[in-house]
Amino acid sequence: MKRFAELIDGLIFTPSRNGKIRLMGDYFSHTPDPERGFALAALTGGLSFTDAKPAALRNLVMTRVDPVLYGWSYDFVGDTAETISLIWPPRPGANREPDLSEVVETLAETRRVDVPKVVERWLDALDAQGRYALIKLITGSLRIGVSARLAKTALAEWGKCPVDEIEEVWHGLTPPYRPLFDWLEGKAERPAVGEGAGFRPLMLASPLEDDDIAALDASIYRAEWKWDGIRVQLVAKGGECRIYSRTGDDIGPAFPDILETMDFDAVLDGELLVTRDGVVAPFNDLQQRLNRKAVTAKMLLDYPAYVRLYDILFEGPEDLRQLGFEIRRKRLEDWYGRAKPQRMDLSPMLPFTTWGELAELRNGARENSIEGLMLKRFDSAYVAGRPKGPWFKWKRGPLTMDTVMMYAQRGHGKRSSFYSDYTFGAWKGDELVPVGKAYSGFTDEELVRLDKWVRNHTTKRYGPVREVEQGLVLEVAFDSVHRSTRHKSGVAMRFPRVARIRWDKPPHEADRLETLEKLIVE
Amino acid sequence: MVDITHMTHMTSTTPAAPSANVASASIPVPESWIKVLPQGLYVEPGDFFVDPVRPAARAVITHGHADHARPNNERVLATPDTLAIMRARYGDAAGASLQALPYGERLRIGEVNVTFVPAGHVLGSAQAVMEYRGCRIVASGDYKRRADATCAPFEPVPCDVFITEATFGLPVFRHPPDEGEIARLLHSVELFPERSHVVGAYALGKCQRVIALLRKAGYDKPIFLHGALIPLSNLYQELGVDLGDLRPATGLKKDAFVGQIVMAPPSAVADRWARRLPDPVVCMASGWMTVRQRAKQRGVELPLVISDHADWDELCQTIDDVGAPEIWVTHGREEALVHHATSRGIRARALAMVGFDEEGQGEMPEPPEVPVRGGSPTQGELL
Incomplete structure (x- = not known):
């Protein structure tokens, strides 16, 4: 447990992706089976304990500490797991501390009524760091900024194997993943590819700039809209159904309305959207459904989910990924005609002969639900990752407006010494109201200059945030804008980034809030 | 009025048992001779301040951190190491006249006997042990209980009133080894x-x-x-x-x-x-x-997690060790320590001292709330 607890803390505090990968690799190297396998399961969301609830732990701690002191402590710390882990009074001569495997195995066979007793014994045996990891683990909310995909990436780098190969075999395996570790350490053959509802790594597109398109041969590319939802993979195999995000996280539980329509046997690629009467709702509506473990009946009604299909990877047991795009598209259409799945349709193909024609089509589309175009080579096999060439995304030009910098905040990791996150505002009367925040779109040289400007024009400080003089105009690019009750200005931008720094422009010439409001598509 | 510069050194003695054990009608009430004034903790029968927050005519300084040892006092009494630190930090502004009092030696200031006893906080840090007509009050300054190779270890002194810090005065603070x-x-x-x-x-x-x-x-x-x-x-x-x-x-x-x-x-x-x-x-x-x-x-x-302040367990342990029937709690999370002491039958109150670094000198200040995304900041200036 000690090593696992150290890993959890390391991951919490390490801002950089590479640093996290390094920590996990170091852990896999120095931790024996089955301990490391259970840790991998914890990191990939593969463990679930239903019998240990935060409320039960709170009751437990109240039997051991003064409730008044607990209350003040909680007010100071602000997190139940952390407060309990820190305030838990040591009991001299406590038991040997449990290792991770023991925790997992014991909980699996303990009756619900006995769980608090077992947990109390462990809390006595562990130190504060260990208690924190234990509580996080058994209450099922690690929330340490590590996705399942990142944990697998770390495993891949440690085992010197492409992450997509791990994804391929993943579903056939269960914690503590002994055959997987044996294979990665060269002690055993590669595990059999799972037949079940595992995740197959997605194929991604490279961005295409307007200037690059002339070099491409229009006749070998096929075009379709790039819809503004989230990319998903639908997997229905042998009665099991899963909805995976682009990174392989299982988001199915938040979308029971889609899951219940998946009474087929196939693996599909598509865009998850919210639609009403066939019209795609703004991304903000979809956002109401994301990042939830459960969903209410009202949400299902107010924000009905829908999937627009792009591709088919498996039909029954048949792997179609090596076929060319056009052939797969035909198979998708045929399959769709036969299966007639509810809450799904096909993303229409857009016939064209010249790039000019396509550009016109792209510029004509102003609906919020369209981000741009996808270009796919007619003969492209479905391969994992982002190969350069077969698929491109050609986003339509962003909207832009001139705003005034209002606050600047320090960045994270390498940028922690720079004021790199900017809150910007638009004029409402003669007052600025914040309309968004951006932390990208500028070069490192520009960042140095921006940082210096912020430091020299600070009017107030609030911890890591500085309020600055209303003196610098930022031209901000964004994909769309919608109404928001969360922001004072009543609007929220999608994908805001700094397009240009207008050192030259007087702030009073920046845009007004009304201008932004006109761009809202209801 | 007694001028510090004219005070005589007395030989080092271990402080005697606390006066609380001696039944005597003449022992003064603690509040009658040590008071909280805007300038800091004032010891009336000696006419001096302990760690004054504003320049004072006579200052007894527990240790060199800037919220305890401030510049521009006229006469300063401290341990030799604390004086060396003050000189290094403030130069001539360390005080018009500096007098060193080694640990364990007793000095009479007015009607008050003052002894410095190690506090284990930083090099030179001391508890000021003050005795007046059979009543002993210990102003401990900042302290810790664990071993520290860079300074002398804390020594508990039995007393009538123990004035303790409470920087980490919540039971969530247990500093690991x-x-x-x-x-x-x-x-x-x-x-x-x-x-x-x-x-x-x-x-x-x-x-x-x-x-x-x-x-x-x-x-x-x-x-x-x-x-x-x-x-x-x-x-x-x-x-x-x-x-x-x-x-x-x-x-x-x-x-x-x-x-x-x-x-x-x-x-x-x-x-x-x-x-x-x-x-x-x-x-x-x-x-x-x-x-x-x-x-x-x-x-x-x-x-x-490395601190120069006592954690919760050390604070509680110290209250037990000094055996004082009364404690006064300053700078930090006073309410929890007062609650703890009271529940153990010890009289306890929070001293409303101003000017001390609430977060503990040498520890970091807490950053205030960050303004919400796109919203207006809700907290005031903190430069």
Whole structure:
């Protein structure tokens, strides 16, 4: 447990992706089976304990500490797991501390009524760091900024194997993943590819700039809209159904309305959207459904989910990924005609002969639900990752407006010494109201200059945030804008980034809030 | 009125048993002779202040941290090491007249006997033991109970009133053993050999203690210092605390810091100064590092829970050790310690002292709330 607890803390505090990968690799190297396998399961969301609830732990701690002191402590710390882990009074001569495997195995066979007793014994045996990891683990909310995909990436780098190969075999395996570790350490053959509802790594597109398109041969590319939802993979195999995000996280539980329509046997690629009467709702509506473990009946009604299909990877047991795009598209259409799945349709193909024609089509589309175009080579096999060439995304030009910098905040990791996150505002009367925040779109040289400007024009400080003089105009690019009750200005931008720094422009010439409001598509 | 400069030294004696054990009708009520005034804790029958927050005619100083030892007092009484620290920090402004009183020696000021007893906080830190007509009050300043190679260990003194700090006065604060924290730092140095490690530590006490702990753990490479940490580290060495090979972290190429440990004041570790270091792992040595969210807010990658203040258990232990029937609690989270003492049948009250660094000198201030995304800040100025 000690090593696992150290890993959890390391991951919490390490801002950089590479640093996290390094920590996990170091852990896999120095931790024996089955301990490391259970840790991998914890990191990939593969463990679930239903019998240990935060409320039960709170009751437990109240039997051991003064409730008044607990209350003040909680007010100071602000997190139940952390407060309990820190305030838990040591009991001299406590038991040997449990290792991770023991925790997992014991909980699996303990009756619900006995769980608090077992947990109390462990809390006595562990130190504060260990208690924190234990509580996080058994209450099922690690929330340490590590996705399942990142944990697998770390495993891949440690085992010197492409992450997509791990994804391929993943579903056939269960914690503590002994055959997987044996294979990665060269002690055993590669595990059999799972037949079940595992995740197959997605194929991604490279961005295409307007200037690059002339070099491409229009006749070998096929075009379709790039819809503004989230990319998903639908997997229905042998009665099991899963909805995976682009990174392989299982988001199915938040979308029971889609899951219940998946009474087929196939693996599909598509865009998850919210639609009403066939019209795609703004991304903000979809956002109401994301990042939830459960969903209410009202949400299902107010924000009905829908999937627009792009591709088919498996039909029954048949792997179609090596076929060319056009052939797969035909198979998708045929399959769709036969299966007639509810809450799904096909993303229409857009016939064209010249790039000019396509550009016109792209510029004509102003609906919020369209981000741009996808270009796919007619003969492209479905391969994992982002190969350069077969698929491109050609986003339509962003909207832009001139705003005034209002606050600047320090960045994270390498940028922690720079004021790199900017809150910007638009004029409402003669007052600025914040309309968004951006932390990208500028070069490192520009960042140095921006940082210096912020430091020299600070009017107030609030911890890591500085309020600055209303003196610098930022031209901000964004994909769309919608109404928001969360922001004072009543609007929220999608994908805001700094397009240009207008050192030259007087702030009073920046845009007004009304201008932004006109761009809202209801 | 007694002039400090005219006071006579008395020979060192161990303080006698507390007067509370002696039944006597003439023993004064504590509040009748020690009072909280706007300038600080005032000892009336001696006409002096303990750690005054504004310049005073006579000041008894417990230790060298800036919220206890302020400049421009007229006459200053402190331990020899504390005076050396004040001279190094303030030069001539340390005080018009400085008088050293070694640990254990007794001095009469007016009608009050004053003795300094080690507080274990930083080099030279002392508890001021004050006796007046059979009543003994101990102003402990800041203190800790665990071993620290850079200063003399805390000694509990039986008394009638114990004035205690409460910087970490909540039971969530239990500082782990220092050795474990230093081991984590050294493990990280091993794990990221291509990076540097910058350790945020307050210039007086914490910096030298971290260095001493590293040396004790067998780390004998040079340790690099931010300019602000050099004078006091040199002074520690001059006063006999061995810190090994220390070098200024200036005038070197970035590459020179690869794999090295660099010490800097907390404000510098995640700011422009640290850009001279190759991909630094930001570490912070502070008792506040116990709380994850506070460490994260500061951009700390490796929090080291190393504090020069007593943690909750040490505060409670100390209250038991001194056996005082009454405690007064200053600067920190007074309410929890008062609650704890009261529930144990000890009279306790919070002293409303102003001007002290609530967060504990040498520890980091808590950052205020961050304005919500796109919203307006809700808290006031904190420059």
